Amino acid sequence: MSPKVTKICCIGAGYVGGPTCAVIALKCPHIKVTIVDLNKARIDAWNSPDFKLPIYEPGLDEVVRQARGRNLFFSTDVDKAIEEAELIFVSVNTPTKKSGVRYVERATRNIANIATSSKIVVEKSTVPCRTAESMRTILEANSKPNCRFDILSNPEFLAEGTAIQDLFKPDRVLIGSLQTPEGIRACEALSEVYANWVPKDRILTVGLWSSELSKLAANAMLAQRISSINALSAICESTGANIDEVAHAIGYDTRIGPKFLKASVGFGGSCFQKDILNLVYLSESCHLPEVAAYWRQVVEMNEYQKRRFSKRVVDTLFNTITGKRIAVLGFAFKADTGDTRESAAITLIKDFLSERALVNVFDPQVEHSQIWMDLQEASPLVPLDHIKKHVTIASSALEACKGVDAIVIATEWKEFKELDWEQLYKTMNKPAFLFDGRLLVDAQKLTQIGFKLIGTAIAASLATATLLVSHNTLSKRQRRKHLEEDIKRSLAEFDATGESSRLRTPEDEDESLSSSYSVAYDEELIREQLARNYAFFTEESMAKIRSSRVVIVGAGGVGSWAAVMLARSGVSKIRIIDFDQVTLSSLNRHATAGLTDVGMKKVKCVEKALKKMCRWVQVEAVNDLWRKETGGDLLEGADWVIDAIDNIQTKVDLLKYCHDHSIKVFSSMGAGAKCDPTRIQISDISYTVYDPLARSVRRRLRLLGVNNGIPVVYSTEVPGDVKLLPLPEEEFQKGAVKELGAFDDFRVRILPVLGPLPAIFGLNAATYILCELAEKPIFNPLPIKNRRKLYERMYRDLLHRESKLAGEQLNRLPIDEDDVGLIFDDLYRGRSAVPPYDVPQRPTIVRWDFHKPITIDNLAVFEFKDAEKHAKACWSATGDHVDPDSIWEEAVQQTVKRRAVEAQKVLDWVM
Numbered sequence: 001m002s003p004k005v006t007k008i009c010c011i012g013a014g015y016v017g018g019p020t021c022a023v024i025a026l027k028c029p030h031i032k033v034t035i036v037d038l039n040k041a042r043i044d045a046w047n048s049p050d051f052k053l054p055i056y057e058p059g060l061d062e063v064v065r066q067a068r069g070r071n072l073f074f075s076t077d078v079d080k081a082i083e084e085a086e087l088i089f090v091s092v093n094t095p096t097k098k099s100g101v102r103y104v105e106r107a108t109r110n111i112a113n114i115a116t117s118s119k120i121v122v123e124k125s126t127v128p129c130r131t132a133e134s135m136r137t138i139l140e141a142n143s144k145p146n147c148r149f150d151i152l153s154n155p156e157f158l159a160e161g162t163a164i165q166d167l168f169k170p171d172r173v174l175i176g177s178l179q180t181p182e183g184i185r186a187c188e189a190l191s192e193v194y195a196n197w198v199p200k201d202r203i204l205t206v207g208l209w210s211s212e213l214s215k216l217a218a219n220a221m222l223a224q225r226i227s228s229i230n231a232l233s234a235i236c237e238s239t240g241a242n243i244d245e246v247a248h249a250i251g252y253d254t255r256i257g258p259k260f261l262k263a264s265v266g267f268g269g270s271c272f273q274k275d276i277l278n279l280v281y282l283s284e285s286c287h288l289p290e291v292a293a294y295w296r297q298v299v300e301m302n303e304y305q306k307r308r309f310s311k312r313v314v315d316t317l318f319n320t321i322t323g324k325r326i327a328v329l330g331f332a333f334k335a336d337t338g339d340t341r342e343s344a345a346i347t348l349i350k351d352f353l354s355e356r357a358l359v360n361v362f363d364p365q366v367e368h369s370q371i372w373m374d375l376q377e378a379s380p381l382v383p384l385d386h387i388k389k390h391v392t393i394a395s396s397a398l399e400a401c402k403g404v405d406a407i408v409i410a411t412e413w414k415e416f417k418e419l420d421w422e423q424l425y426k427t428m429n430k431p432a433f434l435f436d437g438r439l440l441v442d443a444q445k446l447t448q449i450g451f452k453l454i455g456t457a458i459a460a461s462l463a464t465a466t467l468l469v470s471h472n473t474l475s476k477r478q479r480r481k482h483l484e485e486d487i488k489r490s491l492a493e494f495d496a497t498g499e500s501s502r503l504r505t506p507e508d509e510d511e512s513l514s515s516s517y518s519v520a521y522d523e524e525l526i527r528e529q530l531a532r533n534y535a536f537f538t539e540e541s542m543a544k545i546r547s548s549r550v551v552i553v554g555a556g557g558v559g560s561w562a563a564v565m566l567a568r569s570g571v572s573k574i575r576i577i578d579f580d581q582v583t584l585s586s587l588n589r590h591a592t593a594g595l596t597d598v599g600m601k602k603v604k605c606v607e608k609a610l611k612k613m614c615r616w617v618q619v620e621a622v623n624d625l626w627r628k629e630t631g632g633d634l635l636e637g638a639d640w641v642i643d644a645i646d647n648i649q650t651k652v653d654l655l656k657y658c659h660d661h662s663i664k665v666f667s668s669m670g671a672g673a674k675c676d677p678t679r680i681q682i683s684d685i686s687y688t689v690y691d692p693l694a695r696s697v698r699r700r701l702r703l704l705g706v707n708n709g710i711p712v713v714y715s716t717e718v719p720g721d722v723k724l725l726p727l728p729e730e731e732f733q734k735g736a737v738k739e740l741g742a743f744d745d746f747r748v749r750i751l752p753v754l755g756p757l758p759a760i761f762g763l764n765a766a767t768y769i770l771c772e773l774a775e776k777p778i779f780n781p782l783p784i785k786n787r788r789k790l791y792e793r794m795y796r797d798l799l800h801r802e803s804k805l806a807g808e809q810l811n812r813l814p815i816d817e818d819d820v821g822l823i824f825d826d827l828y829r830g831r832s833a834v835p836p837y838d839v840p841q842r843p844t845i846v847r848w849d850f851h852k853p854i855t856i857d858n859l860a861v862f863e864f865k866d867a868e869k870h871a872k873a874c875w876s877a878t879g880d881h882v883d884p885d886s887i888w889e890e891a892v893q894q895t896v897k898r899r900a901v902e903a904q905k906v907l908d909w910v911m
């Protein structure tokens with residue numbers, strides 16, 4: 001017979017332990033239930049005379065009111081409760097990663113140490129599969145005589161906000177046990193407890209490991225539905241489909257069902273992310289990388305959804321929210337709870353702050369102290385005082401929305417649906433933007449009031465475009481009128497913060513930077529300043545450039561020039577990282593440093609200059625050495641990274657890190673000891689030649705498994721006479737001098753540098769990235785240029801072959817070496833016309849159609865042996881030549897024809 005349970009202890013008085021065991025006490029008056037916790041404040045709150053419970057959960061206080069003091073007790077005396085109980089729930093928190101079960105382990109050890117009689121120990125916490133085994137080992141190793149422990153898994157499926165309802169009427173209660181007679185008896189004892197109110201057919205009994213895994217699986221499947229619908233919402237936004245309609249339509253299929261298909265700003269809560277990551281670790285430890293990647297994508301999609309949402313806010317508010325005020329309605333991770341763990345609102349507010357917006361936040365349940373704690377935790381490097389200057393916690397939604405430029409609904413609190421929106425509209429700045437991250441409000445009604453409504457998933461991109469145009473046209477005339485005054489005002493501001501003749505202190509820098517931020521720079525002014533770029537790239541591409549973030553590692557000769565040109569071209573977010581200071585000798589190549597900047601941090605010097613050039617630019621100056629161990633965070637949010645580092649090991653680490661994390665990176669190779677700008681070029685790292693730094697980086701990366709896929713700027717120049725200078729004593733004082741070397745052979749020496757060269761490298765990087773951001777990439781940058789000798793040889797080969805075919809020695813051809821260069825490098829990009837279009841070992845050009853004369857549109861590039869084969873097959877001494885289309889496959893014919901069309905365009909351009 002199964003043992004009768006009369007006393008239960010629950011370790012952990014949190015969101016699960018509290019409501020679950022309170023309901024057990026309510027439904028089983030014959031059982032004494034004691035909920036214990038180490039956190040005294042929490043227990044005091046559970047015991048508070050006026051029922052100010054530590055968690056907000058509809059219906060919970062009613063349950064506690066009925067049972068507390070009768071058969072429900074809350075206590076900090078963990079040991080006493082363990083000793084008394086026959087059945088112990090372990091309902092402690094289980095944060096992510098390997099350390100996640102440490103609280104479970106601690107609680108288990110506690111049980112082992114205290115218990116003097118047999119116990120049924122129940123895992124209520126969500127744990128990785130086979131945690132019960134570790135618990136058993138701990139319990140058995142420490143057990144006393146006549147003391148047996150049976151372990152059960154009884155995962156909890158309640159959702160916050162509906163916990164009481166879920167506990168009263170669970171879909172199922174799952175109990176896992178070892179399939180031994182003792183295990184089954186323990187399982188029956190727990191089943192009996194639930195049977196007091198849960199129908200028997202809803203109590204499922206399974207094996208221990210199945211039960212543990214089922215909990216992770218259930219959450220993974222639920223979260224996967226949200227990520228799936230959120231991924232579809234992105235498609236809706238691009239196509240004009242409506243995600244609510246899509247969800248409704250697919251939910252009608254009984255196999256899919258209507259629940260958990262609400263597109264949102266991203267799921268939050270303490271469970272989903274943690275439990276999926278647990279499943280990912282489990283898959284990895286079972287050596288199932290594909291399975292791990294599959295589940296990881298659910299979390300990644302969620303991150304993407306949050307990022308996408310904040311980007312949408314910035315884009316819609318005319319590409320900048322600097323100085324603008326945004327109301328965030330809702331801070332809890334979902335409605336009807338005060339829980340904020342992993343709430344999407346935290347990420348959104350963090351993003352808004354990093355864009356220098358001002359935020360008003362309101363949540364009907366979340367404590368103010370909790371909001372400050374979460375925001376501080378999200379940005380640990382930013383002092384709380386600074387956060388408090390930019391965030392205001394309002395006491396009502398109305399107060400939060402007063403005077404704001406936009407409202408963001410982050411939590412689906414019902415009361416937000418029923419706000420007096422007409423009143424709110426009146427108090428807001430116009431246009432009154434409303435971003436409904438929960439698709440909560442009545443879109444039609446609010447649009448009629450005048451709101452510019454942008455949901456997570458309606459055809460917002462189209463709406464935004466229309467808005468931008470109408471807004472701009474409407475106010476263009478007035479704005480034009482003020483343009484001149486605005487410029488004057490701006491210039492006056494600059495003067496006030498401008499250079500003085502004395503040496504500047506870091507305090508001066510900060511002051512001038514912050515005051516220059518305070519001036520709102522009109523969108524019209526920005527467009528005027530970027531007019532030539534708009535003309536070059538078009539509206540759409542410029543929107544992409546302006547909303548992008550570039551991280552530049554290295555603020556020296558290369559990085560500073562790249563930063564300047566990116567900012568001048570409209571990039572609005574630049575993070576620049578360097579640990580060094582400006583020295584007098586930096587001035588020969590630095591883009592922004594002046595005499596008064598000597599001694600200043602390089603990154604600050606760049607920041608200061610960029611802000612003077614471009615008022616839209618937000619610079620994050622990070623005065624630190626980039627290290628692979630900790631540098632990941634610094635690359636977060638980057639659309640592109642520029643490697644402008646001169647230290648080879650850090651360079652390799654950065655490139656490898658970017659490669660492994662699929663972060664786009666552009667690298668600068670060696671600019672030292674060179675002077676010929678015509679030999680500087682952009683290519684994939686795998687195509688670099690004659691550059692010793694590139695060779696060394698290439699070799700080290702290859703050892704790390706990275707062969708290609710990194711665009712670089714480098715020079716093919718082979719310096720004739722490089723004079724290395726000895727390293728000055730002060731550099732040795734800094735230690736680790738070996739790390740200073742640009743490349744192996746040049747360690748601990750100073751490489752002579754001609755100033756313009758690093759500048760050109762930096763400008764190459766900026767140009768390449770701008771075209772990429774604009775989605776108008778430089779089409780196939782030449783792998784190699786300045787190959788005069790090669791062109792001469794190819795010309796000679798062609799002359800030789802044509803002479804042989806004609807049966808007489810020709811002196812010249814109707815094309816010259818420049819034409820060869822054009823055909824080979826510009827038209828054929830240095831590659832053969834034959835798939836897979838390799839760079840030929842011995843590139844050769846050959847007449848394509850022998851019926852026609854030699855012209856640049858009748859020559860093709862082949863590997864030497866293919867060219868010979870071609871001539872042999874097509875040429876006929878009688879003049880009855882064979883049509884090349886009859887001997888070459890379709891792909892080759894098409895390539896040659898495309899190149900011929902391009903050749904015609906070149907001719908039209910040149911003539």
Ligand SMILES: NC(=O)c1ccc[n+]([C@@H]2O[C@H](COP(=O)([O-])OP(=O)(O)OC[C@H]3O[C@@H](n4cnc5c(N)ncnc54)[C@H](O)[C@@H]3O)[C@@H](O)[C@H]2O)c1
Nearest residue numbers: 012013014015016037038039092093094103107125126156
């Ligand atoms: N929150 C949910 O909606 C939910 C739903 C189902 C399952 N779960 C799972 O339930 C578990 C608990 O989650 P939660 O949200 O209740 O966490 P929580 O942080 O709200 O509560 C855990 C409590 O355990 C206490 N605790 C930790 N170690 C202790 C010890 N050795 N002795 C006494 N008290 C100790 C902590 O002080 C804390 O008050 C987790 O594994 C979670 O994944 C949570």
Ligand SMILES: O=c1ccn([C@@H]2O[C@H](COP(=O)(O)OP(=O)(O)O[C@H]3O[C@H](CO)[C@@H](O)[C@H](O)[C@H]3O)[C@@H](O)[C@H]2O)c(=O)[nH]1
Nearest residue numbers: 156157158159160226260261262264267268269271333334
């Ligand atoms: O269609 C939907 C449903 C939910 N969410 C969001 O998803 C998150 C999680 O919601 P929900 O699952 O309702 O709350 P939780 O309290 O996290 O509950 C989940 O996690 C618990 C802990 O493991 C499990 O017990 C529950 O069964 C499981 O639903 C919240 O941010 C919701 O806003 C959506 O965006 N769209």
